[in-house]
Amino acid sequence: MKILVTGGTGFIGSHTVVELTNAGFEPVILDNLSNSNRAVLDGIREILGKVPKFYELDCRNEKELSQVFENERPEAVIHFAAFKAVGESVEKPLEYYDNNVGSMLTLLEVMRKYKVKNFVFSSSCTVYGQPESLPVTELSPDANAASPYGYTKVMCEQIIRDSSKVCGLNSAILRYFNPIGAHPSGHIGELPNGIPNNLVPFITQTAIGKRQKLTVFGDDYSTPDGTCIRDFIHVVDLAKAHVAALHWLLKNDNQLEVFNLGQGKGNTVLEVVKAFVKVSGQNLNYEIGPRRAGDVEQIWANVEKSEKMLAGKLN
Ligand code: WQD
DSSP: EEEEEETTTTTHHHHHHHHHHTTTTTEEEEOOSSSSOOOHHHHHHHSSSOEEEEEEETTTHHHHHHHHHHHOOOOOEEOSSSOOOOHHHHHHHHOOOOOHHHHHHHHHHHHTTTTEEEEEEEEGGGOOOOOOSBOOOSSSSSOOOOSHOOOOOHHHHHHHHHHHHHHOEEEEEEOOEEEEEEOOOOSSSSOOOSOOSHHHHHHHHHHTTTOEEEEOOOSSSSTTTOEEEOEEEEEHHHHHHHHHHHHHHTTTTSSSSEEEESOOOEEHHHHHHHHHHHHHHOOOOOEEEEOOOTTTTTBBBHHHHHHHHOOOOOO
C-alpha cells in the first residue's frame, strides 16, 4: 500500500518513512529539500537496504503534485512538509504562511481530485499557546498560538475541519510536542540546513564543535530552574505513532480525530542540557541569554487519548 510522505527527507518524515516500511507499507517521498538534503536518502538506504521512491518537488506546485498522484495513486497521505521553527516564524511570517498554508491548500485540492481520503496531518502543540492549565488535553482551547508558526498549524487544522465533508477526508491530526533524538543506527537524525533553530540539534552541534556555544533563551521564567519546560518525545516513538494513526484510519471512515503526541511529562531546558552532558560525557559550552520571541513558558501533554486509541497498534 503506497503512502505519500510529504517532507519525507525531514527529521520526523525520514524516521516515519523507516517505520512505515518496517510495518509493510510502501512510502513515496516528496520533498523540496528546503530544510533537508538528499543524503538523508542514503541514511534511509543504510537502514532499510533500499530507498523509497523520491520526488523533489514543492507541494505548492499543483501540476507536479498532480503528476505524482497520477503515477502513484496512493492510499493515504502523511503531510509533514512545512517550516517549523517558532523563533524563525516571528522573523519570516509571510514565508511561513505561504509555505505552510499554501502547501496544505494545494495538497487537499489534489487529494480531492484523485479521491485520496486518508490523511495524517503533522500539527503541533504550539496551537495551544501558553495553556491555562497543564497537562494539555486535545480539548484544551487553541489559545493564542504565540507565533506565526503556531497560527499556520491552527489554520491548517481548521482547513481540514472545514473541507472534510467536501473532500470526504478521513483524518488524524497529530499534535507533536518536542521531537528529539535519532534512529538507533545513527544513519538518520536531526540535521536541519544552516543554523539549528531547535534546542537539541544546537546542543549536538555545539558538542561536536560545529557551533561555538549554546545560548539558553532565558532563565527568568516561573519554573524550577527558570528555563522553559517542554515535553520531549523520542522521534522514533513519534514515527511509530504515525504508523498507528494510519492503521487506525484504515480501519475507519470519515473520521477527524486530534491526538497529542508527547511523553506526558515536562523537562526544563537546563535539565535537557545536563542530561546530554551526563549521557554523552561531553561538556557543553553554554550561556544564559535573553528570552526568545514566540516562546511559551511551559507546556506538556496529557496523552491518555493517544495511549487508548493508538498505543501498540503497529499492525
Ligand atoms: C525548545 C526550548 C527554547 C534553542 C518545537 C518545534 C515545533 C513544535 C514544538 C513540532 C525553548 C529553548 C532552543 C536554543 C534554547 N514541534 N532553546 N536555545 O520552540 O518548543 O518548538 O517543538 O511541531 O515545530 O520547533 O522547540 O527546540 O526551538 O525550543 O534555549 O538554541 O529550548 O527557548 O524554550 P519549540 P525548540
